[in-house]
Amino acid sequence: QVQLQESGPGLVKPSGTLSLTCAVSGGSISSSNWWSWVRQPPGKGLEWIGEIYHSGSTNYNPSLKSRVTISVDKSKNQFSLKLSSVTAADTAVYYCARTYYYGSGSAAWYFDLWGRGTLVTVSS
Amino acid sequence: DIQLTQSPSFLSASVGDRVTITCRASQGISSYLAWYQQKPGKAPKLLIYAASTLQSGVPSRFSGSGSGTEFTLTISSLQPEDFATYYCQQLTFGPGTKVDIK
Numbered sequence A: 001q002v003q004l005q006e007s008g009p010g011l012v013k014p015s016g017t018l019s020l021t022c023a024v025s026g027g028s029i030s031s032s033n034w035w036s037w038v039r040q041p042p043g044k045g046l047e048w049i050g051e052i053y054h055s056g057s058t059n060y061n062p063s064l065k066s067r068v069t070i071s072v073d074k075s076k077n078q079f080s081l082k083l084s085s086v087t088a089a090d091t092a093v094y095y096c097a098r099t100y101y102y103g104s105g106s107a108a109w110y111f112d113l114w115g116r117g118t119l120v121t122v123s124s
Numbered sequence B: 001d002i003q004l005t006q007s008p009s010f011l012s013a014s015v016g017d018r019v020t021i022t023c024r025a026s027q028g029i030s031s032y033l034a035w036y037q038q039k040p041g042k043a044p045k046l047l048i049y050a051a052s053t054l055q056s057g058v059p060s061r062f063s064g065s066g067s068g069t070e071f072t073l074t075i076s077s078l079q080p081e082d083f084a085t086y087y088c089q090q091l092t093f094g095p096g097t098k099v100d101i102k
Helices: none
Strands: A002-009 A018-025 A032-038 A047-052 A058-060 A066-075 A078-083 A092-101 A109-114 A118-122 B003-007 B010-015 B019-025 B034-038 B045-049 B062-067 B070-075 B083-087 B097-101
Touching: A002 A109, A018 A032, A018 A092, A018 A118, A032 A109, A047 A066, A047 A078, A047 A092, A058 A066, A058 A078, A066 B019, A078 A092, A078 B019, A109 B034, A109 B045, B010 B019, B019 B083, B019 B097, B070 B083
Parallel strands: B010 B097
Antiparallel strands: A002 A018, A018 A078, A032 A047, A032 A092, A047 A058, A066 A078, A092 A109, A092 A118, B003 B019, B019 B070, B034 B045, B034 B083, B062 B070, B083 B097
16 A cells, blocks of 8 residues: 655754655555645645646646745655745744645645654754 | 635533534535535544535434535534534635534
């Protein structure tokens, strides 16, 4: 069965770049799914960051678009997140998730598989 | 941008209670809504998608309904393992409803 595992530094300095990787095991990243990043600040709600298809096509949350890059490495069966110019407001648990589109509209989607999440703290 | 609101933000209930959570969208979203359950320190878990379709493996005491701008998640008989925070989701996530033990 497919599993997702996030990895990366747990501490990033302000103005630096947050970099995380999500390893996909038990299945291929080249399946007919998109792959997303979602974050959750401590004690707060969930925020979708963006998604990638194995072809390299991406969609980003407009509120973060200027700072986000999501990439895929099919040879390693993983995808990655880079978030630049981070501040304390970017401190959060970052989850990778499998995105499933079930209808004809771009809004007909859900996240059916999640990683365990990794806490990233932005602090000097 | 479509905004999602949830009510109540917090509810206290007992085992066996019927619980209903409402999610409202700022504009019509057809049936494009999902519901998630999240327990402390854990990733969210998909419960329902397309407003009313139960995800495989989710107990039948969970049900969803609605279309357009108003949606509900119902737990027919609350079990001890159901105490958690529930989120609705379309393009964005709702703010969440925490279900606590009375």
